[in-house]
Amino acid sequence: MHEALRFQPVDAEPVDRADVVAKSRHLRRVTEGAARGLSLTIRGLRKAFGDNEVLRGIDLHIPAGQFVAIVGRSGCGKSTLLRLIAGLDAPTAGGIAFGEQPRAQDVRVMFQEPRLLPWARVLSNVEVGLGRERSSADAQARAERALVEVGLGDKRGEWPSVLSGGQKQRVALARALVSQPRVLAFDEPLGALDALTRISMQQLLERVWRDQGFTAILVTHDVAEAVALADRVLVIEDGRIAEDVTIDLPRPRRRGSAELAALEGEILKHLLEGSEDTSGL
């Protein structure tokens, strides 16, 4: 496995006790990792808002622990699909079945906006992610561990307003991770970040996904991001899955490599087909 990538901190941080803690925790997790993700099966999923049918019959099986990216034009229904999977909206028809009945804290969502509580310190914001276990005795310790995991252990006492955009998203990630979810849905979580921050966030997402073994579903409009991170890319068009591409490339993937570029080109070509209008991308 790719130890070098996994242990690479997001920021250049001195190796300290926290790092050692993170490593030992990681070793413990690898053993349980494979069993942590939840598989999910979607059958005949439809969603309409009034007369506007956004999803027109989605059939999909995602194996446990897979990293799936969903791409498509604006308004193709990809975010709607994610909201249905996360249980934020109810489908008009069809259904979503998980491999096991998930508890509330097993499915988490991360949005494009960090959605941190401005009036709560970073650590309390992460504690929010514990859901019903918020009041348990080890809540604070767990929140601290999640913060260290995203490389922000030293920001625990800060107000969110002093953090940069990338740091806020990392706090949001820690909040999503702290309950050790088995399915994590990302709704364009990096959409508002600058190019360099995006890349380091992508590496962080990949690392925590490999560490924790959850099933990851990433909605993005960035095809390069999709092929760099995912095992599988779904292209959604007019409320249906138009293409299902398996990305069978070894990790860590080198950004800008010829294989990635070829795959990206292929998917982009498909997205652009049938319409001259590219503004939707």
Add this chain to the structure above:
Amino acid sequence: MSLIDSLPRVGAPKLPKVDGLIPWIVPLAIVLVWQLACVTGFVPSRVLPAPTDVALAGWKLLLSGELVRNIWVSFWRASIGFVIGGGIGFAFGLANGLSQLSAKLTDTTLQMVRNIPHLALIPLVILWFGIDESAKLFLVALGVFFPIYLNTLHGIRTVDPQLIEMGRIYGMTDGELFRRVIFPGALPSIFVGLRFALGIMWLTLIVAETIAASSGLGYMAMQAREFMLIDVVVLSILIYALLGKLADSASRALERLTLSWHPAFQKK
């Protein structure tokens, strides 16, 4: 923590002790000019007594105990009226912000009542309550009610819905959602209402005490007018200004304390 911050400052020497005095320069200058104008006879003392005369009048009233008693009476009326009106306004603001049913039921009525200037009710209030304490408390409470009500309602309605959705996703109960998301989110707006209300509180009290009272600062000023004690009249006005400033400072301090997360209140 940039490089610039770590360099010694050249252009702006820090004068922390002087910094706090800057807001008082203008009031002090006004008093000085005022004193000068009176001493030179530019302003006759029948129109405006010199600040030293006002201070002297204040000293005499202080010694007789009259000043303290009147200030205390006014302060008490203001606080009780504020607590009653503000409390009811806050409760209605919460109820109408959180419950559609409650808003439908009462908001229209309250908006109608709001458009009546509460001081226009003085004749009616005197008929109802006489010049009793309850008349003053009623007027202050009524005046304070609306800014608190409106701003609490506004604060709750404008809490970021994305944060509320986030709270629900993370399994917050209704109580937790209120305590951790809705109330803190509405707090900046509630404070705006609080400061408006404090202003209205003094205004109402002055008018009420001037028209119908047998004690208090407004009564003291009206009595002084009867006896042409212009220095006492000016003194009462100055005390109102000071009390107003005091209330404002208190609410600001409370704001700083509870809104320390807000970028506007963070120390650079």
